[in-house]
Amino acid sequence: MSQDLLEATLDEQFPPEQEETPEFVPVPHALVPHLSETAILLDIDGTLLDLMPTPREVWVPPGLARTLNRLLRRTSGALALVSGRSLNDIDLIFAPDQFPAVGGHGAEMRLATDAEAVDIHAPPREKELKRRLAAIAKLSPGILLEDKGYSLALHYRLAPHAENAIYEAVSLIRADLPNAPIEVLPGKLVCEIKHSGFTKATGVHELMSREPFKGRRPLFIGDDVTDESVFGIMPEFNGLSFSVGRRVRGVDGHFDAPRDVRQFLARLLDDESATAAS
Ligand SMILES: [Mg+2]
Numbered sequence: 001m002s003q004d005l006l007e008a009t010l011d012e013q014f015p016p017e018q019e020e021t022p023e024f025v026p027v028p029h030a031l032v033p034h035l036s037e038t039a040i041l042l043d044i045d046g047t048l049l050d051l052m053p054t055p056r057e058v059w060v061p062p063g064l065a066r067t068l069n070r071l072l073r074r075t076s077g078a079l080a081l082v083s084g085r086s087l088n089d090i091d092l093i094f095a096p097d098q099f100p101a102v103g104g105h106g107a108e109m110r111l112a113t114d115a116e117a118v119d120i121h122a123p124p125r126e127k128e129l130k131r132r133l134a135a136i137a138k139l140s141p142g143i144l145l146e147d148k149g150y151s152l153a154l155h156y157r158l159a160p161h162a163e164n165a166i167y168e169a170v171s172l173i174r175a176d177l178p179n180a181p182i183e184v185l186p187g188k189l190v191c192e193i194k195h196s197g198f199t200k201a202t203g204v205h206e207l208m209s210r211e212p213f214k215g216r217r218p219l220f221i222g223d224d225v226t227d228e229s230v231f232g233i234m235p236e237f238n239g240l241s242f243s244v245g246r247r248v249r250g251v252d253g254h255f256d257a258p259r260d261v262r263q264f265l266a267r268l269l270d271d272e273s274a275t276a277a278s
Pocket residue numbers: 043044045046047222223224
């Protein structure tokens with residue numbers, strides 16, 4: 001069966017998700033180069049997937065994995081997820097699908113779905129530091145400590161009043177351990193503490209130097225403060241960047257919500273199908 005026939009059959013079996021609202025397309029599709037020249041780089045939480053009260057509760061809406069797999073084929077493998085989550089965690093969320101990815105804020109990378117993960121940076125976090133950061137979760141019920149492998153995250157979506165107390169406690173620890181190579185990443189109702197030697201931008205830089213990403217024009221979509229480092233390097237690759245949920249200076253456009261990103265990605269496939277057919 002040809003690829004097109006196969007996809008047509010799949011389309012019948014799995015109609016596109018119905019939750020999308022078709023009228024809102026904030027980013028002109030004309031901006032996006034042909035998929036054969038593009039590398040699609042996507043943050044996960046708050047970009048592809050809606051944020052949930054706790055990070056364990058995120059879920060992949062129907063149709064998204066299929067869209068990503070089709071984009072992966074159309075870009076000859078140049079699609080990658082770029083996340084603060086570890087590759088293990090990313091795979092659990094998208095199981096049984098696997099995608100190329102930059103995980104742990106640039107700590108690890110996988111270049112192809114069937115490739116082994118490459119550890120770019122795997123610094124041991126000091127036990128004392130971890131113990132003290134973990135104690136911050138005791139400041140208030142509702143503060144959730146997540147060990148992301150390469151970083152620790154204190155989520156306070158369920159205890160927003162604790163924000164100041166959390167950041168004050170982190171500052172105290174940093175003052176006590178001035179030589180600890182750590183960096184604090186403020187996020188959306190989350191305070192993340194990671195090793196300072198790498199970022200999503202260093203991970204994407206590394207990714208873009210390898211096949212099949214090398215030489216392509218990256219299109220990056222992200223929503224959080226940690227994604228801004230990637231927005232910053234897109235001009236180096238003549239790339240495009242889009243923010244989600246807020247307008248960020250210097251990006252090429254923005255989406256209101258993850259739902260709009262999912263719709264945009266599905267439209268990329270439709271647009272190219274239409275071009276191919278005409
Ligand atoms: Mg995000």
